Amino acid sequence: FQTRRTIFIIALSFAYFSKALTGTYMKSSVTQIERRFDLSSTHVGLIDGSFEMGNLLFLAVVSHFGAQLHRPRLIAAGCLLMAVGALLTGLTHFFMGFYKYDTVIQVLQSSNVSIPACVDPLKTVDMPEIQIEPSVEDNKESSSHMWIYVFLGNALRGIGETPVTPLGISYIDDFAKAENSPFYIACLQTITLLGPMFGFLLGSYCAKLYVDVGYVDMESVTITPKDSRWVGAWWLGFLISSSLLLVSSIPFWFLPRSLPKQGDETDTPTPPSLTLDGAESAQSSNQTIKLTEIAKGFLPSLKRLLGTPTYFLFLCAAILKFNSFIGLLTFKAKYMEQQFGQSASRANFLIGVLNLPAVAVGIFLGGLLMRRYKLSVVSGAQLSFATSFMGYLLLLLQFGTKCDNRPVAGLTVSYNGSASRHNPSQKYNLVHSVYCNRDCSCSPDEWDPVCSDSGVTYVSPCMAGCLNSSGRGKNTVFHNCSCASTSYPPGSSTSARLGQCPHAKDCTRSFTSYMAVSFVLTAFFLLFFLFQRSCITPDLKSLALGIQTLVTRTLGGIPAPVYFGALIDSTCLKWSIKKCGGKGACRIYDSNMYRIIFLGLITCLSGTSYFFMIAVIVLLKRQFWKADRDIELQQRKASKESGIMAQLETQEKSGAGSTSPKLSSDKTDSTGVGKDLEG
Numbered sequence: 001f002q003t004r005r006t007i008f009i010i011a012l013s014f015a016y017f018s019k020a021l022t023g024t025y026m027k028s029s030v031t032q033i034e035r036r037f038d039l040s041s042t043h044v045g046l047i048d049g050s051f052e053m054g055n056l057l058f059l060a061v062v063s064h065f066g067a068q069l070h071r072p073r074l075i076a077a078g079c080l081l082m083a084v085g086a087l088l089t090g091l092t093h094f095f096m097g098f099y100k101y102d103t104v105i106q107v108l109q110s111s112n113v114s115i116p117a118c119v120d121p122l123k124t125v126d127m128p129e130i131q132i133e134p135s136v137e138d139n140k141e142s143s144s145h146m147w148i149y150v151f152l153g154n155a156l157r158g159i160g161e162t163p164v165t166p167l168g169i170s171y172i173d174d175f176a177k178a179e180n181s182p183f184y185i186a187c188l189q190t191i192t193l194l195g196p197m198f199g200f201l202l203g204s205y206c207a208k209l210y211v212d213v214g215y216v217d218m219e220s221v222t223i224t225p226k227d228s229r230w231v232g233a234w235w236l237g238f239l240i241s242s243s244l245l246l247v248s249s250i251p252f253w254f255l256p257r258s259l260p261k262q263g264d265e266t267d268t269p270t271p272p273s274l275t276l277d278g279a280e281s282a283q284s285s286n287q288t289i290k291l292t293e294i295a296k297g298f299l300p301s302l303k304r305l306l307g308t309p310t311y312f313l314f315l316c317a318a319i320l321k322f323n324s325f326i327g328l329l330t331f332k333a334k335y336m337e338q339q340f341g342q343s344a345s346r347a348n349f350l351i352g353v354l355n356l357p358a359v360a361v362g363i364f365l366g367g368l369l370m371r372r373y374k375l376s377v378v379s380g381a382q383l384s385f386a387t388s389f390m391g392y393l394l395l396l397l398q399f400g401t402k403c404d405n406r407p408v409a410g411l412t413v414s415y416n417g418s419a420s421r422h423n424p425s426q427k428y429n430l431v432h433s434v435y436c437n438r439d440c441s442c443s444p445d446e447w448d449p450v451c452s453d454s455g456v457t458y459v460s461p462c463m464a465g466c467l468n469s470s471g472r473g474k475n476t477v478f479h480n481c482s483c484a485s486t487s488y489p490p491g492s493s494t495s496a497r498l499g500q501c502p503h504a505k506d507c508t509r510s511f512t513s514y515m516a517v518s519f520v521l522t523a524f525f526l527l528f529f530l531f532q533r534s535c536i537t538p539d540l541k542s543l544a545l546g547i548q549t550l551v552t553r554t555l556g557g558i559p560a561p562v563y564f565g566a567l568i569d570s571t572c573l574k575w576s577i578k579k580c581g582g583k584g585a586c587r588i589y590d591s592n593m594y595r596i597i598f599l600g601l602i603t604c605l606s607g608t609s610y611f612f613m614i615a616v617i618v619l620l621k622r623q624f625w626k627a628d629r630d631i632e633l634q635q636r637k638a639s640k641e642s643g644i645m646a647q648l649e650t651q652e653k654s655g656a657g658s659t660s661p662k663l664s665s666d667k668t669d670s671t672g673v674g675k676d677l678e679g
Contacts, residue, residue, distance in 0.1 A: 004259060005175055008072070009184055011251035012168045013191040015079050018248045019161055020195025021202065022086055022241035023051065026154065028203025028348045031334050032234035036099060036211060037147040038576060038584035041331070041568045045561030048330055050151045052557035054158030056550065062162045071167040072255035079249030081160030083242045089153030090238030092146050099211045101229040102576070103222055103448045104461060118440040118465050118482075153238075175259040193360045200352030202240065203333075207232035207345035222474050222498060225343040228587045229447070232344060305544055310619045317612035318548055322556035324605035327564035334568070335598055338589045340403055340511040341503040354515060355522050362523035378620050385613050391524030392606050394517050398599055401514035403507035405591050406500060408449070408457045409464075411573045412590070415483055436483035437465040445577040447587045451501035452484035452494075459574070464496050474498060567597050 026048065034044045062074070172184050210221055211231040223230050306312055332355075336347040405412040415436060442462035449457050450464055458464035458481075465482030478496045485494045569586065571593040576584035 004255060007251055008171065008255055008259070009187065011248065011255075012075070012164075012172075013188055015075065015164055015168070015245075015248040015252075016188055016192040017195045017198075018079070018241065018244040019082060019164060020192050021199040022082065022157065022238075022245065024196040024199030025203050025237045025241055026051070027330055028200050028207070028333060028344075028351075029232075029234040029237065030330060031337065031344050032207060032211075032232045033147070033150060035229065035585050036093075036231045036234065037150070038578060039147060040583065040585065041334075041565030042562060043147070043565070045330065045563075045565030047147065047151050047154060048561040049558040050155040051158035051161075052553050054155035055161055056158075056554055056558075058159055058162045059550070062166070070257045071163075071171050072252040072257070074163045075167055075171075076249040076252035078160045078163040079245050079252070082157045083160075083245035083249065085153045085156030085158075085160060086238045086242035086245060087153075088156065089150050090235040090242060092149040092153070093211070093235035095149070096146055098216060099231055101223065102446060104446075118437065118442075118462055118467050171259075193356070193363075196359075197352050197356045199241075200348045200356065202237045204345045204347075204349035204352065206234060206237045207343070207348060209233035209236065211235075219473055222476070224474070224499060225345055226341065227499060230344075302547070305547065310616050310623070311544060313612045313616045313619070315548060315551060317609040317616070318552050319555050320605045320609035320612070322552040323560045324602045324609075326556055326560040327605075328602055330561045331564055331568060331598065335594070336511075336514075338594055339591050340507060340514065341406075342511070350515060354519050358519045358522040365523070378617070381617050381620055385610070385617060387524045388613075389610060391521040392603075392610065394521035394524065395599070395603060395606065397517050398514060398521075399595070401510045401517065402595055403503050403510055403591060406457060406503060406588075407455060408459065408500075408573075408588060409483065410459060411588065413456065436485070437463055440465060447574060447576060448498075449500045450478055450481075450496035451499055452481060452496045454484060455501050456484070457501045458483060458496065461496065466496060564598075564601065567601060568594065571597060 030044050030048065033039070033047065034041065039047075168188075169185065176184055208225060209232055210216070210218060211233055213233050225232070333344060333347040333351060336342045336350070337344055342350075407413040409415045440462050442460065446460040446462065448460045450461050450466070451457050452464065461469070461478045461481070464478065464484055466478035466484075467480040467482075469476055469478045471477050476498055479494070481494045481496050484496055568589070571590045572586035572588070573590050574587040576587055578584050
């Protein structure tokens with residue numbers, strides 16, 4: 001049986017690792033899914049929240065009835081369902097055609113063909129010697145609804161995850177000794193921390209690969225991983241994670257319904273027939289009684305729990321904190337891409353190797369401090385608040401680690417290269433009301449950026465007023481760009497190359513500072529959750545943690561990605577346009593507004609939570625001060641009563657001593673009288 005226990009611990013650890021890897025891989029693929037399905041950040045946030053929707057839908061049912069069934073097989077079924085969900089998400093790629101993106105470049109057999117960008121695209125298509133790449137919407141429009149399969153796959157993964165955690169922990173508690181159970185659970189949590197790290201590393205690797213890798217000639221791809229149209233092989237990671245989840249389900253099918261307790265002398269499990277028959281008979285005879293007892297015991301406990309001011313205030317703080325954490329985790333990589341010009345691959349890699357290990361460091365240090373110094377409840381709450389608030393102050397420093405908007409003519413700067421504030425109502429007027437490209441008949445929906453030698457990016461070669469080109473594929477260079485000459489001294493080069501211009505050199509220094517601050521604040525930030533041990537009584541701890549998980553995931557895990565995505569969408573400067581005329585994915589954001597809104601929302605949510613945390617500390621101090629005062633009064637009363645009793649005893653003793661001589665003297669007198677009478 002010890003072998004089976006070991007197998008269960010290893011299998012459950014691998015299942016925890018696999019589900020954590022898959023969940024964080026979904027977070028790392030947000031940008032790729034957004035571009036592949038031509039969605040806004042709001043829609044991607046809804047897809048990301050579908051996991052919590054599916055999970056919470058069956059959490060209560062599985063947690064209650066799962067303990068009465070074959071728990072290892074339920075865990076196996078959950079892992080299998082997660083594997084199916086991940087597989088469905090990945091297979092969506094194969095239901096669609098090849099990915100095509102907006103571009104005026106077509107790789108031709110001859111490299112000597114010159115592409116006159118400054119012409120009407122409709123007229124250009126009629127020219128036999130020049131081919132224009134079809135619009136991405138022609139291919140995507142018929143597949144635009146396919147994101148629903150990603151939504152359903154993620155929801156299935158959430159449903160499958162439901163039995164793994166509660167039933168796995170309860171199974172361990174049933175067969176492990178009381179002193180061994182915390183060790184096993186700690187091992188599970190340690191292995192689980194490795195899952196997010198490998199999930200982001202897998203996301204980094206897949207983001208480097210082109211979405212149709214193996215099916216298209218990579219020389220025909222004219223975009224790079226830093227381009228806003230680049231889509232990595234997002235589907236590959238879901239197929240890998242699906243395989244891991246499928247493998248993790250296999251051992252649970254062969255484990256028994258229950259295992260004997262460690263240290264049991266007989267070391268024999270209950271016979272299956274007795275177990276099944278006994279369970280069925282007990283369930284049939286006591287079902288009504290159990291439901292009645294649960295209802296009678298649950299509602300008063302819930303009322304007493306929510307009626308506890310410290311717990312209710314902590315719950316409010318936890319909801320706000322969890323909202324900020326989920327929003328940060330979901331769109332952190334996207335923020336690094338837009339603010340600092342990093343590719344999705346590098347952003348995911350840095351999160352995996354820097355930020356997630358910082359989470360482990362923070363949890364370890366928090367537990368070490370609580371155990372080493374044996375802090376009281378109030379002291380532990382104060383330590384949690386202080387360290388978390390230090391992380392909050394570091395978060396404020398990130399407002400200063402920034403990169404300015406890239407100079408994009410007509411969007412962030414004027415055509416002469418001077419900066420101007422973005423005004424959405426004048427965006428296209430600014431593009432078309434300039435003399436350098438007024439004869440080009442450019443489409444306002446184009447997005448095929450080129451970088452001039454002056455460092456200014458133009459939305460397309462046509463918008464730059466380019467008349468001819470040389471080279472092929474990624475090496476295409478456009479010449480005689482009339483708009484580029486407006487920001488140059490006369491006689492300078494007027495050429496432009498494919499792709500956006502890079503950020504300024506000082507942006508690298510800002511990014512280094514950002515990552516350093518991010519590492520430290522991540523370690524401090526999560527110490528907030530040490531707070532929970534200070535706010536609940538032992539008899540309500542299980543219920544309190546269950547309610548906290550349910551409420552925070554419902555009010556944080558589901559809505560946070562949606563409204564974070566909606567606010568991010570509000571900073572978009574240039575949208576792709578679908579064939580039907582609707583907005584697709586955003587091509588470029590106002591990085592200054594993005595930073596202010598993204599960090600401002602996180603700061604606002606976290607800052608508000610500290611008001612509730614301060615109130616919790618005040619109530620805890622008052623509660624324990626009152627308890628200490630009551631104890632002191634009781635001690636004083638007890639000491640006073642003991643003093644009175646001692647005084648009474650002393651008086652009794654003294655009274656007894658004073659009456660004894662009198663009696664003796666009386667006795668002497670009587671003796672003497674007797675003798676006199678005898679004499």
